[in-house]
Amino acid sequence: MRLLVLIYMLFVTVVLPSPAMALVTDLSNNKIEIRYSFDGAQLILFGAVGTSLKDPDSAPYEVVVVVRGPNSETVVRKKERVGVIWVNNQNITFPSAPGYYAVAATASLDEIAPAAVFEKYGIGFDYLPLVVRSGDDVAAPEPAFREALFRLRAGEELFRQELDSVTKLTQGLFRTDIHLPANVPVGDFIVETFLFQDGKIKDRSRIKLDVGKEGFERAAYDFAHGSPFLYGLTAVVVALSAGWLAGVLGKK
Amino acid sequence: MPLYLPIAELSMNIFLVIGMGAVVGFLSGMFGVGGGFLMTPLLIFSGVPPAVAVATESNEITAASVSGALAHWRRQGVDVKMGAVLIVGGAIGSFFGAQVFTYLKSLGQVDLMIALAYVVFLGSVGGLMFWESMRAIYRQYTGYVPPKLSREDRHKAWIHALPFKMRFRKSRLYISAILPLAIGMLVGVLAAIMGVGGGFIMVPAMIYILGMPTNVVVGTSLFQIIFVTALTTIFHSVNTQTVDIFLAVLLLFGAVIGAQVGARVGLKMKGEQLRALLAVMVLGVCIKMGFGLVIEPEELYSVAEAAEQGGH
Numbered sequence: 001m002r003l004l005v006l007i008y009m010l011f012v013t014v015v016l017p018s019p020a021m022a023l024v025t026d027l028s029n030n031k032i033e034i035r036y037s038f039d040g041a042q043l044i045l046f047g048a049v050g051t052s053l054k055d056p057d058s059a060p061y062e063v064v065v066v067v068r069g070p071n072s073e074t075v076v077r078k079k080e081r082v083g084v085i086w087v088n089n090q091n092i093t094f095p096s097a098p099g100y101y102a103v104a105a106t107a108s109l110d111e112i113a114p115a116a117v118f119e120k121y122g123i124g125f126d127y128l129p130l131v132v133r134s135g136d137d138v139a140a141p142e143p144a145f146r147e148a149l150f151r152l153r154a155g156e157e158l159f160r161q162e163l164d165s166v167t168k169l170t171q172g173l174f175r176t177d178i179h180l181p182a183n184v185p186v187g188d189f190i191v192e193t194f195l196f197q198d199g200k201i202k203d204r205s206r207i208k209l210d211v212g213k214e215g216f217e218r219a220a221y222d223f224a225h226g227s228p229f230l231y232g233l234t235a236v237v238v239a240l241s242a243g244w245l246a247g248v249l250g251k252k
Numbered sequence: 253m254p255l256y257l258p259i260a261e262l263s264m265n266i267f268l269v270i271g272m273g274a275v276v277g278f279l280s281g282m283f284g285v286g287g288g289f290l291m292t293p294l295l296i297f298s299g300v301p302p303a304v305a306v307a308t309e310s311n312e313i314t315a316a317s318v319s320g321a322l323a324h325w326r327r328q329g330v331d332v333k334m335g336a337v338l339i340v341g342g343a344i345g346s347f348f349g350a351q352v353f354t355y356l357k358s359l360g361q362v363d364l365m366i367a368l369a370y371v372v373f374l375g376s377v378g379g380l381m382f383w384e385s386m387r388a389i390y391r392q393y394t395g396y397v398p399p400k401l402s403r404e405d406r407h408k409a410w411i412h413a414l415p416f417k418m419r420f421r422k423s424r425l426y427i428s429a430i431l432p433l434a435i436g437m438l439v440g441v442l443a444a445i446m447g448v449g450g451g452f453i454m455v456p457a458m459i460y461i462l463g464m465p466t467n468v469v470v471g472t473s474l475f476q477i478i479f480v481t482a483l484t485t486i487f488h489s490v491n492t493q494t495v496d497i498f499l500a501v502l503l504l505f506g507a508v509i510g511a512q513v514g515a516r517v518g519l520k521m522k523g524e525q526l527r528a529l530l531a532v533m534v535l536g537v538c539i540k541m542g543f544g545l546v547i548e549p550e551e552l553y554s555v556a557e558a559a560e561q562g563g564h
């Protein structure tokens with residue numbers, strides 16, 4: 001599989017005529033299936049930069065790969081002391097926060113381009129655009145909640161930055177590993193690759209990645225969410241028969 | 253060996269899950285209790301979202317109560333009429349408990365409610381049990397035998413003044429249906445918000461408030477628990493989709509094995525010693541939950557997905 005991708009990449013870069021600094025990327029796997037033994041997944045992104053083979057004297061290029069998981073309405077809560085106990089007392093809602101967000105690059109971001117460029121394209125923890133909807137009773141400043149979201153998700157390995165690097169294999173080829181932890185949310189992912197040269201974005205490419213529950217897991221999840229009453233009934237029937245069976249076996 | 257749980261949406265080690273089931277099964281076999289009040293906190297402490305822990309444990313309790321209830325049924329140890337009234341109360345209680353659960357989940361306060369419920373109920377029940385067993389051990393040590401109270405004396409006058417009297421032949425009682433209905437309701441609420449069977453409240457209430465003879469108490473309470481936890485499972489499935497069948501079956505598997513060993517160990521111990529030990533464990537869980545509420549958390553913030561909270 002990886003070899004095929006690599007061959008394909010070489011074919012694209014060497015044989016096909018390409019415009020200046022054209023960027024081509026592909027994933028080792030476009031579909032991740034979560035099964036009973038799912039303990040996270042690793043996939044590889046291969047990329048090729050068009051002109052580098054023809055024009056080796058051009059300025060060195062840099063690559064930033066951004067992987068975004070499905071967006072969902074996310075609440076960040078803050079505990080405060082009420083009387084003697086600690087209670088969730090303030091909250092801020094991010095109507096559309098990614099469930100997974102990873103940034104990998106050939107160098108550290110500040111070496112690749114000025115901050116304004118990343119800000120413009122919303123790349124990186126500091127510039128990822130997040131809309132906020134806050135309750136009336138929120139007194140704490142919003143950045144603390146945003147920071148908490150990044151800190152907690154990074155702790156779960158769902159948000160990653162400066163952990164993974166993009167490696168240049170040859171002059172025109174590069175690769176990076178994408179790490180999906182076991183608790184990765186399901187849905188449509190977008191893998192975006194930005195090609196930088198002289199601190200400016202020269203080209204970008206997008207690939208879709210589908211993370212889904214498959215087989216038995218998918219059936220169970222769909223059943224529980226699609227027909228919850230029948231699912232509950234099934235759970236009860238399973239419990240009754242398992243309990244009865246346990247009683248029969250236990251007596252022997 | 254990691255196992256992905258599709259409803260809980262997390263990976264857990266399969267041996268850890270079965271092991272937890274076995275430990276709680278051992279203790280419940282030894283003490284002759286359901287074990288929900290130990291299992292649910294243990295699941296929460298091991299990282300399962302509290303809502304999933306509570307709903308899934310309801311499912312497991314249904315299974316765990318079946319064999320016991322069948323055994324009591326064969327020995328004529330179930331008062332079906334009393335059980336039916338307790339079930340009606342339990343159904344009402346469980347329905348409202350599940351509604352409150354769903355509402356608080358949407359506010360992000362369900363963990364707090366679960367912890368508070370555990371601290372209040374385990375604290376009071378554990379405290380009473382500890383006091384009672386210590387007194388029994390002390391009395392045995394000094395050789396004091398308390399005068400026996402007749403069943404009629406235990407039965408207070410105000411109980412007979414209540415309306416809607418019903419005759420429960422098996423329990424040899426003629427009492428107001430309001431009482432078992434109210435007890436059933438309280439147990440139903442606890443089942444829905446704490447993920448317990450509620451035997452630890454129901455059994456004492458049946459003996460001391462209703463005045464039921466002890467030979468039908470445990471069977472009737474198990475009979476009620478099967479139906480009420482089954483209903484609770486369905487309510488939680490419909491409202492919040494938090495019942496994980498796979499987690500429940502694995503826990504049950506461990507619990508069945510553990511209970512066999514536990515029951516054998518329990519036979520070798522004295523009743524009041526067992527009760528004292530159980531009281532210490534109940535208080536231990538209560539204190540652990542209580543500390544979680546009182547001590548300043550290391551991380552003040554928490555993240556949750558809003559979409560999964562309001563139901564669909």
